[in-house]
Amino acid sequence: MPTRLAHWAWAVCLFFLLLSGLQIFMARPDLYIGQQSGFSFDNTVLSIGAAFDGDSMRGYTEILGHRFDTTGWLGAIPVNGNLHAKSFPGWMTIPSYRDLATGRVVHFFFAWALVVTLGFWLLSSLVNGHLKRDILPGPNDLRGLGRDITDHARLRLRHGRRYGALQKLSYFVVMLLLMPLMILTGLTMSPGFNAFAPWTLDLFGGRQTARTLHFVVMLLLVAFFVVHVLMVLLAGPVNELRSMVTGWFRIDSAEDGQ
Template sequence: MTEPGAARPSKGPLVYRQSIWTRVTHWVWAICLFFLLLSGLQIFNAHPALYIGQQSGFEFDNAVLRIGAVNTPDGPRGQTTVFGKTFDTTGVLGMSGSAEQPSFVGFPGAVTIPSFRDLATGRVVHFFFGWVFVGALFVWFLASFINGHLRRDILPRGQDITGLPKDVADHARFRFHHTRHYSPLQKLSYFGIFFILFPLIILTGLTMSPGMDAAWPWLLDLFGGRQTARTIHFGVMVLLVLFFIIHIVMVLLAGPLNELRSMITGWYRTSPGTLREEGDKP
């Protein structure tokens, strides 16, 4: 027992927070999403436009995003149109590279795999890591269901909903509580990733496959056509990239060494007194 007025320990105890299944699948997803993003941009460059509806064509324009290059009195310029609003994106989208050797592609080669125009290779890379991603997700769901990680740390409870405003305010003030269990904001974020964004990006990806459409024609009805599925697929990709950026920022702010140790060894340093507050034994 600690006497009243005695100094509290500067460090909390180490707890085993992440199972081997969570750690392995976490890093497999990180690798897969990297290659999926860059190869996906290579595939997108084959036709850098997105549509809403069952079809696209020259007789009408239902594009919600279009990236390309146009001729101007000052020479060619990169141009991006989003919901009818046009922006000059020279040097980034539509037209990149040097003035002597410009590259007229949607996304520059620096962010595509391969870095040059090669749709066939981009598709091979994309499909390979796509199936690895799906396999890792299946393994994670099965392991998390068996070891209780899914019920304990991912599925939100009533107390997580009520505690969300305070947790959001604490994160906004960079006040992080290092505990054995995920915070309400973490739970709801991971729930959205695993039960909304991941299924959406997989199903919309399958919807763009003619073979899958023949086997599962209900996919086209579910997403309103192949073109709409492609747009949703792209939008989910943008949301996942934003989540990744925020995730990395939070890791750096919360203590990168502790967070990395948790995802490499499974052991996590908690804040002093948190185990007692949670009712766990140190």
């Protein structure tokens, strides 16, 4: 039960964090490496913007010095038939219009909700053995990882009582590495937290690097979500969703006989 509750709480938190985070990002749609950005040097690794090509506006996304035309998707967005200089379309942000203050309020609320949920899940998983049994990969899991990856690539998906090696490793990376890294890099961007724990700036190589890492972790979590949903659909959405809601799960007949 605690795992299922945390699962749905994470889904809600990450949805609002993603869309409100993109709203905040629009205030400065650039990512840097280092302590600071400046005019006398260029440490930009990503930039989203708009520029005029003659009389027409074009949106662009620049990654490590390579510029791509993203008109209509990023940088220059159609609004009522006309292109406007805007990093993301309205459906990708909360609120859908430019409102940094509201975006920050929503983002911080769900950020702390995520922290509380992660703490609740970690404590309950230590108590009920879920962490050791289902999340931490053991030697047998690592030895069987290659075969499990091959089975997933061939869509040979098993319905068993235990998580497979790839599942364990994926959840371990997301829950115990990416989630804490997302929280810690978010805190590092706060001047108030820097005063309390200045070592975080040294740990991440500066506030701008922490912001870039925060963005990269967000992309990794979105990628995990897409793969997670795809696996649910391929494994049988009725069975998978029923297990997420009720805890009842149909397993393969071969494992029933064990």
